[in-house]
Amino acid sequence: MAAAPPDLSSAEEAEILAGVRAGGAARREASDRLFRKLREPLHSLCMHLTGRRADAEDAVQEVFVAVHQGLPEFRGASRLTTWVYRIALRAAFRARSRRQEGAPVDEGASGGGGEGEMVRRDEFRRVGAAMARLPAEPRAVLSLFAIEGLSHREIADILGIPEGTVWSRLHAARRMLVESLSV
């Protein structure tokens, strides 16, 4: 599974929100803290959803701009991380929509030559292309489950669906991915 876990407890979320509401330097510090805690899992999510590192970076930027502007009005109807992940999903879909359809996905970083490296890059390309062929919703489910540290309860909260439904959504998405891999 990918990336560092979100690792943001409810107490830390409360501290961040208090910092934001205090304004000034406390707000900047709270925003920085949130950025450092969530930037890697959010980048992973956006990377899986967009298929391109450049798009993922753009999306992460957009997420934190939106969070910076929206946080003072955040009412706490959900956990802070849930709120940020929902923003990230939309930012990633929007980043993807900015590029032409059929644009190639990234093939993973080059780790040198050799047959093993070629096989690895081929796998990256195959899975990336199969993911890119999926509609937004199954892509989102698979991408959220690929982030280490996100429980199925949190994923259900992010998607706004009942906890029991999340497994059947994942199963349906996986079936689509398996079919897409065999294309």
Added chain:
Amino acid sequence: MDGCEGFEIAIERRLHGALGDSEAPALDAHLADCARCRAYEAAARGAEAVMAVEAREAIAQVDWGRVERGIRGGVHASLRMLVGAVVTAAWVAGMVWLSTPPAMRADRMMRTLPAMVLVVVLVAFVAAYSARRLVALADREEMFDTYRTLVQANLQWARRMQWATAAIVAFLLYRALTGTAATFDPTVYYGGLALPMAAAWFYLRRVKLPRAEREARDLGIVLGAGR
């Protein structure tokens, strides 16, 4: 639905640490006999492993300093939009000034002022909305249902606006070519107004609308006619 679906879901639950100890033996027994479920498990594990490595490698290459600079720039984007609106209003004021005889300039500027203020206020509204667009989704219930509704509304808005803008451009060009006035030069006045409107139409037609359509298609929204 087939007999293996329940086991495939159990495979997913085990892969993500949510399968109870009491359920594991039944799954293992089924896997021993079912080649299709073994293939499903291998595909699921394989895809997640590839995604994990890909994400780790991508993270290792991110220049977080550049991302932070981008965030700081983005925070001020609304302000830049507002500055753009003020510059556009100044452009229009220039057109009015240039197309009006000197003796009537002050009077005509005073008449045009409310329209220019309105443009700046509208852009300020759009800038504020733009900054909060991503957040609009965040506290709602079923995420994709809400998202589809928002994208459909955005698509409809873009479609209507492109026709409205085209109609305004056509009207302004018609007046620029055929208009007569004793107190100002209609070619400069209407032609000057048509230019930013034509730029807005081009942006809607070539950038905004295709983007909204790609986003809608990605969400499985069937696009009707209307472009």
